Amino acid sequence: MRWLVVAGIVVLIVGGFVLIKPPTPAIIVAPEYIFSIGPLEVTNTMFTSWFVVALMIVAAVLASRSMSLVPGGLSGAVEAFIGGFYQMTEGIVGEANARRFFPVVATIFLYVLVSNYVGLLPMNFAVGATHPGTGEVQAVFEQTSIAGIDMAYIPIQADTVDTTQEEALKAEHAGDSFSGLLAPLFRSVMTDVNAPLALAIMSFIFVEYWGLSTLGLGYLKKFFDFGNLMRLRPMGIIDVFVGLLELISELSRMVSFTFRLFGNIFAGEVLLLMMSFMVPLVLINVFYGLELFVGLIQAFVFAMLTLVFAQSAVTSHHGDEEHEAAHE
Amino acid sequence: MFDRRPSWIPAPPGKRAAAVAGGALLAATPALASAAEEASGIAALGFSLPSLVSNLINFTILLIVLRLFLYKPILRLLDERKARIQEGLERAEQAASEASASEAEARQAIEEAQQQARDLVAQAQEGAAQLRAELEERARADADQIVARAREEVAVERDQAIEQLRREFADLTITAAERVTRQSLDRAAHQRLIDEVLVEGGVGDQN
Numbered sequence: 383m384r385w386l387v388v389a390g391i392v393v394l395i396v397g398g399f400v401l402i403k404p405p406t407p408a409i410i411v412a413p414e415y416i417f418s419i420g421p422l423e424v425t426n427t428m429f430t431s432w433f434v435v436a437l438m439i440v441a442a443v444l445a446s447r448s449m450s451l452v453p454g455g456l457s458g459a460v461e462a463f464i465g466g467f468y469q470m471t472e473g474i475v476g477e478a479n480a481r482r483f484f485p486v487v488a489t490i491f492l493y494v495l496v497s498n499y500v501g502l503l504p505m506n507f508a509v510g511a512t513h514p515g516t517g518e519v520q521a522v523f524e525q526t527s528i529a530g531i532d533m534a535y536i537p538i539q540a541d542t543v544d545t546t547q548e549e550a551l552k553a554e555h556a557g558d559s560f561s562g563l564l565a566p567l568f569r570s571v572m573t574d575v576n577a578p579l580a581l582a583i584m585s586f587i588f589v590e591y592w593g594l595s596t597l598g599l600g601y602l603k604k605f606f607d608f609g610n611l612m613r614l615r616p617m618g619i620i621d622v623f624v625g626l627l628e629l630i631s632e633l634s635r636m637v638s639f640t641f642r643l644f645g646n647i648f649a650g651e652v653l654l655l656m657m658s659f660m661v662p663l664v665l666i667n668v669f670y671g672l673e674l675f676v677g678l679i680q681a682f683v684f685a686m687l688t689l690v691f692a693q694s695a696v697t698s699h700h701g702d703e704e705h706e707a708a709h710e
Numbered sequence: 711m712f713d714r715r716p717s718w719i720p721a722p723p724g725k726r727a728a729a730v731a732g733g734a735l736l737a738a739t740p741a742l743a744s745a746a747e748e749a750s751g752i753a754a755l756g757f758s759l760p761s762l763v764s765n766l767i768n769f770t771i772l773l774i775v776l777r778l779f780l781y782k783p784i785l786r787l788l789d790e791r792k793a794r795i796q797e798g799l800e801r802a803e804q805a806a807s808e809a810s811a812s813e814a815e816a817r818q819a820i821e822e823a824q825q826q827a828r829d830l831v832a833q834a835q836e837g838a839a840q841l842r843a844e845l846e847e848r849a850r851a852d853a854d855q856i857v858a859r860a861r862e863e864v865a866v867e868r869d870q871a872i873e874q875l876r877r878e879f880a881d882l883t884i885t886a887a888e889r890v891t892r893q894s895l896d897r898a899a900h901q902r903l904i905d906e907v908l909v910e911g912g913v914g915d916q917n
Binding site (some may be wrong): 410412413425427428431434435438439443445449450451461464484486488489492574575576577578579644694 | 813
């Protein structure tokens, strides 16, 4: 039995090499255009993000409908997860703050997690719009018609056209082959740099809002500390400089948030693309496993960093010093 | 590496060998390129305002919906459950303390009853002893009284007897003297007379 499984795996690997020949992968950073809604050009990551949001809303509504004091079923699982995450949040920032921070932090975590996992579904890079005549190394599409709808597909043994050396294929008659690239309908949301940027901006806005609403205008003293300078003390210059550094580090968090998430997920996508080109069957699953892990870790890191920044924003440093002084 | 590439160039299918494009999507022309088409450097990453705004809106919607349908009810539920459990525990504790209190009460009652019983027995014993002592005392007093009365009676009787005897003896003596004086007597006759008198009087037999 065990040998049969091993033999099956070997056959799949070898068969993948022999029978399946995907076109050369083209690595594209920016999200691709899919279709338009009025003036809005919808890209594939935008489309996928809507899909993710819809999925999550449906799941949330379904889970909330069957909620009861005695847990069970889907709502029980969701509840256990949310409850666990809340307990962890409470453990980090205490109960009063947890009640305020939790919705945002949990939404960040869930949105990033679901986005990353939807980005690993097999429909990604399989279905999409064709962009004929684009790209340096183009895949050759065959045209066909299924139930009266015109479609194009890349055959299992794909041909490619290197436009630096040969002419791109153009379909002059219906049914001709043509060459171009495929813009997949679904693409992992966080490979679009705008998505992590939007989350980073949201995280920044909420952190500043919490800081301001907790400490009042005193919160801004962290960034603009002119107190000593006004009294003509030499320490004032250092305070101003420190405030400037604080301001820069506060703003640069957005950049680090954005590129940490974008870089990890985009790199994962490139890795999966290249690996599925080289080892189309079986071995690719190792990398899918790795990406599952990366997707979880990145979601967790984004949420936890937001939580920690929020906690440090609502903590009065000045007050701490007074507190310590009072103890001494 | 990527910056000279037009930004909208689609990626080829990686995993799936066959790619299918819907007819409607097929009609889309590549003429509509994104703003980053000719950009280079960091802009080649595909920064675009519509996408950013779309993502901001997405997040806001998610935040509101999840808060409404997930966080609020779940946290309320968890709070409620926590309160229930706490209440249950408190009630159990209360019941346990009540049970121990009532047990202590019962034990105290039993102890009290025992004490009372002991007291009663002691009291009864004391009473009995007292009664016995009293009765003994009374009996002794009665006996003493009886003895005293008997003695008195005896004394009275004796006195009476002595009195009577004396009177009779005097009579006898008088009688004997009369007889003596009527007859002159020798010594033997004298004695005989006295004895006769005595026998007639019954004194010698009775005493």
